[in-house]
Amino acid sequence: MRIVVNERVHEVDADPDTPLLYVLADELKLKGPRFGCGLAQCGSCSVLLDGRELRSCVTPLSAVGQGAITTLEGLPRFYAATRKLPTSPDLHPIQQAFIDEQAPQCGYCFNGIAIKAAELLSQKPNPSEVEIRQAMDGHLCRCGTYPRVMKAIRRAAAEMQK
Amino acid sequence: MNFHQTQFARRDLLKGAGALVIGFNSGLFAAATVAHAAPAVRDPKVVNSWIAMNKDNTATIYFGKVELGQGNSTTILQLVAEELDMDIAQLSVAPVDTAHSMNQGATVSSSSIFQAGPQIRSAAAELRQELLRRAVLKLNVAADQLTVANGNVAGGGKTISYGALIGDENEQIPLTGKAAVKDPAKYTIVGKRLKRRDIEAKVKGSYAYMQHATMPGMLHARVVRPRGQGGYGHGPKIIAVDASSIKDLRDVRIVQQGDFLAVVAPRQWDAVRAADKLKVEWELPESLPGTAKLHDKLRGSTTNDTTMLNEGNLAQAAAAHVASGTFHGPYQAHAPFGPSCALADVKADGAIVQCSSQDVFALRDSVAGLLELQKDRVQVQYIEGAGCFGHSCYDDAALAAALISKLVAKPVRVQFMRWDEHGWDNYGPPHVGEVRIGADRDGRLVSYEYHGWHHGWMIEETSDHLATGKPVHELDKGPGSLFVNKFDAGGMYDIPNRLLVNHAVPGLQGYLKGANLRSPMDMHYSFASEQLIDRLARMSNLDPIEFRRRNIKAERWLGVLNAVAKASDWQPAPLSTSPTGGTVVRGRGVALGTHKATLGGALGGAVAEIEVDRSTGTIIVKHIYAALDCGIAINPDVVESQIVGMSVQATSRMLKEAVTFSKTNVTSLDWKSYPTLRFGQHPDVTAIIVTSKDPPLGAGEEVVPAVGAAIANAVYDAIGIQLTEYPMTPERVLAALKS
Numbered sequence: 024m025r026i027v028v029n030e031r032v033h034e035v036d037a038d039p040d041t042p043l044l045y046v047l048a049d050e051l052k053l054k055g056p057r058f059g060c061g062l063a064q065c066g067s068c069s070v071l072l073d074g075r076e077l078r079s080c081v082t083p084l085s086a087v088g089q090g091a092i093t094t095l096e097g098l099p100r101f102y103a104a105t106r107k108l109p110t111s112p113d114l115h116p117i118q119q120a121f122i123d124e125q126a127p128q129c130g131y132c133f134n135g136i137a138i139k140a141a142e143l144l145s146q147k148p149n150p151s152e153v154e155i156r157q158a159m160d161g162h163l164c165r166c167g168t169y170p171r172v173m174k175a176i177r178r179a180a181a182e183m184q185k
Numbered sequence: 186m187n188f189h190q191t192q193f194a195r196r197d198l199l200k201g202a203g204a205l206v207i208g209f210n211s212g213l214f215a216a217a218t219v220a221h222a223a224p225a226v227r228d229p230k231v232v233n234s235w236i237a238m239n240k241d242n243t244a245t246i247y248f249g250k251v252e253l254g255q256g257n258s259t260t261i262l263q264l265v266a267e268e269l270d271m272d273i274a275q276l277s278v279a280p281v282d283t284a285h286s287m288n289q290g291a292t293v294s295s296s297s298i299f300q301a302g303p304q305i306r307s308a309a310a311e312l313r314q315e316l317l318r319r320a321v322l323k324l325n326v327a328a329d330q331l332t333v334a335n336g337n338v339a340g341g342g343k344t345i346s347y348g349a350l351i352g353d354e355n356e357q358i359p360l361t362g363k364a365a366v367k368d369p370a371k372y373t374i375v376g377k378r379l380k381r382r383d384i385e386a387k388v389k390g391s392y393a394y395m396q397h398a399t400m401p402g403m404l405h406a407r408v409v410r411p412r413g414q415g416g417y418g419h420g421p422k423i424i425a426v427d428a429s430s431i432k433d434l435r436d437v438r439i440v441q442q443g444d445f446l447a448v449v450a451p452r453q454w455d456a457v458r459a460a461d462k463l464k465v466e467w468e469l470p471e472s473l474p475g476t477a478k479l480h481d482k483l484r485g486s487t488t489n490d491t492t493m494l495n496e497g498n499l500a501q502a503a504a505a506h507v508a509s510g511t512f513h514g515p516y517q518a519h520a521p522f523g524p525s526c527a528l529a530d531v532k533a534d535g536a537i538v539q540c541s542s543q544d545v546f547a548l549r550d551s552v553a554g555l556l557e558l559q560k561d562r563v564q565v566q567y568i569e570g571a572g573c574f575g576h577s578c579y580d581d582a583a584l585a586a587a588l589i590s591k592l593v594a595k596p597v598r599v600q601f602m603r604w605d606e607h608g609w610d611n612y613g614p615p616h617v618g619e620v621r622i623g624a625d626r627d628g629r630l631v632s633y634e635y636h637g638w639h640h641g642w643m644i645e646e647t648s649d650h651l652a653t654g655k656p657v658h659e660l661d662k663g664p665g666s667l668f669v670n671k672f673d674a675g676g677m678y679d680i681p682n683r684l685l686v687n688h689a690v691p692g693l694q695g696y697l698k699g700a701n702l703r704s705p706m707d708m709h710y711s712f713a714s715e716q717l718i719d720r721l722a723r724m725s726n727l728d729p730i731e732f733r734r735r736n737i738k739a740e741r742w743l744g745v746l747n748a749v750a751k752a753s754d755w756q757p758a759p760l761s762t763s764p765t766g767g768t769v770v771r772g773r774g775v776a777l778g779t780h781k782a783t784l785g786g787a788l789g790g791a792v793a794e795i796e797v798d799r800s801t802g803t804i805i806v807k808h809i810y811a812a813l814d815c816g817i818a819i820n821p822d823v824v825e826s827q828i829v830g831m832s833v834q835a836t837s838r839m840l841k842e843a844v845t846f847s848k849t850n851v852t853s854l855d856w857k858s859y860p861t862l863r864f865g866q867h868p869d870v871t872a873i874i875v876t877s878k879d880p881p882l883g884a885g886e887e888v889v890p891a892v893g894a895a896i897a898n899a900v901y902d903a904i905g906i907q908l909t910e911y912p913m914t915p916e917r918v919l920a921a922l923k924s
Contacts, residue, residue, distance in 0.1 A: 041454045049453055054397050055390040059523055060603040061457070064856040067523060095390035114389065121388040125380060125822055128830055129254025129572035130387030131394060131523045159864035163856065165522040166254055166572045167833025169867040171826070 026087055028053070029097030030104075039085035043077075044068045046084055047094060055095025055134045066135030066162035070094050071101065076142045095134045098141050105145050106183075116182045117141050120175035128166035135162050140176050149180050224285060232315070232358040234287060235308035236265065242336045242348035243275045248305060249289025250297040251281045251543060252383065254572040255885055256823040257297035259381045263819050264302055267374040268309035268367055269347070270333035281567040283549045291544035293575070293701060295883025298819060299786070302881060311364040319350045369817060369878060378822040383569075395541045395570040396526045400596035403528065405453040406589045407460035408599065408648070409446040413608035413851030416472030417643050417698040418657040420444060420650055423465060430464035439463070440592045445652035447589050449597060460602070471848040472695050480513045480910075482695070483638045484617045488688035494671045497682030502632035504623025506724040511619050512713035513910040515843035516612040516697055518859060523571030524606035525578040529586035530596040535562040540583035541570035548580050552587050555649050574834070576611045576642075576700035585648040604854040609647050612844050613702025614639045614667065614692075616709035622675070622717045628725035630675075630736045633683045635714065637669035640692030642700045659692040667701075670781040673710035673890070677777045677788075678718075678736040697844065697851065704831075704889035707780050708838065711890035712897055715776040716907050719760065719898045728757035729775050729898065741814050741875075742777065745790035748812035748873045749775065753792040760902060768800050772903025778890025780883070787815040788875075789887030791832070793868075793895035797903045799922060802915030804900060806836045806868040809892055814875035815884040821874055824884045828872035831885065835892035837862035841912050 026033055026043075028051060035050050042061075047053045047070070056079050059067025063078040070079050071093035093101045098115035102108070114122075117140045127133045136159070143150055143158040150158065155176050164172070224247055227234050237245045246265055252258040262273040279285060289301040317338065321328050326340035333339070336347040369375070386392040411421045423444050431437055437450045437459040448459040474482040527540035529552075536556055542548040545565040553560045565583070573579060582599050590597040601609075616639045623632035642660040650657055669687040670676075692699060722732035730750050737743050749755075755775070771794070778789045792810040797803070809832040818824040841860045845853045853859040893911070901907045906921045 037452075038454065045452075045454045045457075048397075053390075054393065057394070057396055057523060058600060060855060062603060062855055064603075065522065118388045122380070122385055125384060125826060127254075127384055127387050128256070128826060129522070129569065130384065130392065131254075131521075131571035133388055134390065137388060156864050161863075163522065163861055163863050165520065165574070165834075165861070167830035167837070167862075167867075168826075169833055169862075169864055170829050170870045172864075 024084060025089070026084070026092060027089060028092045029094060030091070030100060035084070037084055040083045043070070043079040043082045043084055043087055047079060053094050053096060057131065057134055059132070065132070066139060067132060069135035069138040071138060071142060074105070074142065074145060076139050095137055098137060101141065115141055116179040117144060117175065120179035120182065123178060124171045124175040126168050126171035126175045128168055132162065132164045136164065136172055140179070143176070144180060144183060148183060150176070226357055227285070227287065229287065230360050232308045232312050232360045233356065235305055235360070236312055238312065238316070238347055238351045240348045240351065242346040243277070244269070244271065246276060246278050246305060247285060247287050248278045248301065249281065249287040250292045250301050251567045252569050253292060253543070254569070255297070255827060256381050256820065258383065259379065260298060260819040260823055261302065261305060262382070263374050263377065263379060264298070264306050265309045267372055268306055269313050269336065271336040271347070273374065273379065275336055281545055283545050283565045286545070288546045291547065293543055294780070295787070295885040298881045299883045306366055307362055307364070308360055310366045311360050312358060314364040315358050316347050316350045320345055323350065375817065375819050377820065379820055381823065393568070394523070395539065395568040396523055396600065398528050398539050398568055399598065400528055400530055403596035403598050404449040404451060404593060405456040406447050406449045406586065406597045406599045407456045407602065408585050408605060409448060409460050409463055409465060410605065410609065411467050411469055411850055412604050412854055413846065414647070414698060415469055415850045416695045418693045419470045419472035419695070422468040424468050425466040427464035431459045431462050434459050434462070438593065440589050442588065442592060442652040443654050445588060445648055447585065449589060449593055453600070457602070469849045473697070473846050473848050473850070474695060475848050476845045479615055480617050483615065483690050486638070486690040486694070488638065488690055491668070491687045491689070493669050493685040493687050495684050499632050499634060499682045499684050502623055502682045503625060504631050505626040506721055507621060507623045508717040508720040508724065509621035510713070510717060510907070510909055511617065512716070514616040514709035514712060515912065516615045517702055517838055517842045518607060518610045518612055518844055518853070519574050519577035519702055520607055520610065520859060520861070521571040521573045521577050524601035524603055525582035526570060526598070526600045527579070527583040527586040528596065528598050529583070529590040531556060531587055531590040536564070536587060536590070538563070538565045538583050538587055539568055540565065540586070541568060541573065541579040542583060543573065543576065543579070548583055551580065551584060551646065551649065555584055555652070556587055556591055574703040575613070575705070578606050578609060581609065581646045581648050584646050588648060588652055607854045607859055608851050611643065611698045611700030613705065614642070614699035616706060618709060618713035620713045620717055622721060624721045624725055628722070628727050628732055628735050630678050630680045630721070631682060633675040633680045635669055635674040635710070636686045636688060637710070638688040638690055639667060639706070640690040640696050640699060641667065643692060643698045647698070657693065667706045669710070672779050672781050673707055674714060676779065677739070677742045679738040680736070697846065703834065704780055704886035707778055707886065707890035708835065708893040711776055711778045711894035712911055715894035716897050716901065719774070719901055720907065723760040726759045728759055730755055731757055733775070733777070741788055744875045745777065745788045745812045745814050748875050749790045749792045749810045752812070752871050752873050753794070753810040755792060761905070769796050769798050770903045771796050772899040772901070774895045774898025774900070774902055776891050776894030776898055778887055778894060780886040787813060787882040787884060787887045789813050789889070789891035791888065791891040791895035793892065793899040795896060795899040795903060797900060797918065799904065802918035802922070804840055804896070804913055804918060805866060806840070806896055808871070809836065809868045809895070810871045810873065811888045811892055812873040812875055813884060813888055814877055816877050816879040816882040818874050818884070819881055824874050825872040827884050828888050829870045831888035832870045832892045833862060833867050835889045836868055836896060839893040839896045839911050839913060841914070843912050
């Protein structure tokens with residue numbers, strides 16, 4: 024089967040019912056989407072499909088079609104494309120903001136958190152506190168970094184307004 | 186075996202072990218450009234075993250503590266850079282590996298800086314002293330004329346690098362412990378808010394977690410167990426395995442030893458499907474009391490009682506006010522965000538295991554025992570996984586990988602599923618506390634009595650137990666970190682008469698597997714003790730902070746208390762006996778907490794501001810002000826990050842988290858049946874580090890009990906009722922309001 028990931032076309036040899044996560048992790052060796060629950064409860068495996076967050080652990084390969092998949096590794100290019108920038112930055116502003124706020128601890132959940140925050144900022148450039156909390160509520164962090172993530176999202180939004 | 190390109194020179198220890206020496210290909214080291222050389226010796230009395238100075242003027246630290254997400258792989262560099270007058274860019278920490286790391290014990294109880302830090306610092310000071318001695322001879326300049334910056338020694342117009350002062354690779358500089366460490370007043374790197382080394386790779390997606398590790402030719406494995414454990418020592422028995430139930434999955438192989446069952450397949454999805462579809466008939470004994478009867482069972486057990494403290498004379502204490510109560514705390518799960526994962530390659534003459542163990546040396550011994558290999562034929566390497574907060578299933582997964590690899594004679598990757606991790610965890614044990622505290626007319630505490638019931642921690646990993654059927658044990662090393670202790674139980678207050686009794690419940694008689702969960706047992710104690718302190722403040726018609734101030738002599742405890750009072754702009758007022766307001770009522774609460782395993786060294790304090798919806802029973806924690814006195818903070822930003830994380834985690838544990846179980850097995854198996862705090866309800870957190878000149882202590886525990894009890898006291902302030910059991914769910918709040 025053929026899938027489009029981070030602007031590249033990949034031929035993959037997998038059963039159509041294989042969850043997208045295992046294809047991205049095992050066949051394409053991507054480190055962004057990762058196993059967390061396999062139940063779409065935590066957001067560890069999140070990717071963007073045509074700019075919308077998707078739980079790759081419960082999405083069969085056959086459901087993806089030729090949609091554009093973006094993983095954590097592809098966020099800077101996704102940002103460049105959505106903002107029509109001539110070149111891709113090293114980091115999506117949300118990634119830079121996570122570094123500036125030193126938000127992660129173990130960082131394992133930050134794949135999904137970065138993906139969801141990037142989706143939010145692409146749809147709402149200046150989200151309110153309530154909007155951020157609502158958008159992010161499907162993701163959880165065991166280290167308890169939520170307050171620093173909230174700061175980072177506001178910081179990234181401000182950066183993107185400039 | 187050739188799993189990764191080696192970054193490490195072969196060590197003598199493994200001579201004859203063939204190709205067992207491998208290196209890491211971990212993103213952790215992407216930032217470090219230096220080559221790692223294995224130390225020539227591994228002897229705690231030799232400096233080179235701890236720190237290897239390289240000719241290119243970089244140094245490698247053989248730290249025995251692991252990075253769990255807490256930031257110790259950055260802060261330890263700050264400690265060493267400070268002592269050696271080097272830049273942290275010149276330093277790196279070698280990955281933790283039984284083949285070359287120093288055994289500094291398990292990475293538990295926030296001991297990296299507190300316990301392991303001084304060892305490393307002492308080695309750095311000794312190394313600096315020796316290199317300066319050599320510089321005096323080389324440069325022919327008096328010692329007091331020398332200065333060091335970035336690992337370059339200058340004096341008399343000449344400069345020489347540390348790297349040019351080292352001897353051959355086998356040199357051994359004795360660690361006498363006599364070299365003077367730097368005066369903290371002269372610190373320039375310790376105390377700086379340096380950015381953590383690991384974070385950029387973590388947000389970019391280039392960081393290689395345990396779950397990303399692979400070995401050539403490996404098979405994917407899943408363990409097959411009943412969904413949710415039963416009583417410890419009353420494991421499930423296999424009656425029948427129906428191989429035909431997965432016959433359409435052709436590449437899958439079933440692996441069994443004793444009651445240990447697993448499936449392996451070249452493709453991960455096949456292993457996942459096979460574990461799900463495989464029909465197994467289990468014998469599951471009714472070994473548990475069920476969640477509702479847990480605390481009655483604990484309290485009614487025949488216990489092994491120890492008087493932990495008996496000071497003064499309770500009978501003669503003249504109390505004008507007495508507050509007493511019985512308090513219950515639940516089993517809680519580590520529930521790491523990413524379930525445990527491990528790799529193993531087992532050959533006839535040796536084994537290599539990669540895992541996220543907090544104690545690779547202890548695990549090496551367990552693996553050797555299970556595989557019936559000599560310890561020196563087993564190498565265990567640490568790779569960071571998701572934050573574990575104590576003894577989650579990482580060792581269980583590692584032993585499963587080792588066993589399966591042995592049985593299939595191939596490298597094996599074991600990934601626990603969500604229900605494996607939630608269902609077969611080593612839970613933080615539950616607790617019953619019966620507490621009675623008295624105060625005199627002036628609001629001074631005169632008597633304090635704490636009786637605590639709980640079982641201990643269990644040792645055997647599930648994979649080992651299922652495979653071998655060996656008898657299980659409860660940790661029996663005398664009063665351990667989970668016992669009722671003089672630090673947690675009223676230790677912050679000056680109380681003349683105190684009686685503390687630990688009632689050890691026999692853990693093999695129908696309880697779940699228990700182990701250390703962050704700030705072990707501390708929140709159970711603070712929940713009981715600090716609520717009664719607030720009740721006495723109310724009886725004394727005193728503001729809760731004023732009441733505490735009257736009863737604290739220790740300056741450091743006052744410092745923590747005053748820090749949260751100031752940060753939260755606490756306006757003194759006695760607790761009202763009849764709170765008013767509409768459906769949604771507000772409350773504020775204060776509490777203190779500490780942690781026995783650090784000998785009550787680091788101190789936590791918190792103020793919680795909350796809202797309670799009296800129609801739904803929902804508690805929302807709006808803001809936590811949390812203070813920590815952890816001695817000198819090596820990196821204040823890292824400590825503040827820990828304070829924020831502890832505050833959020835404690836809120837989650839106080840409001841939401843409880844393991845549930847039937848008579849046969851655990852039933853809280855995912856994030857719905859074991860809910861945790863999410864973005865929608867997390868508090869804002871103001872983190873405060875209390876300024877200190879004392880040596881650094883742990884910084885990852887003490888805020889947990891303080892915050893948990895502060896929330897309970899805020900509920901008391903809001904609704905005028907104390908809850909005697911947590912988590913403080915809407916059901917419990919509504920029941921309390923009705924009573």
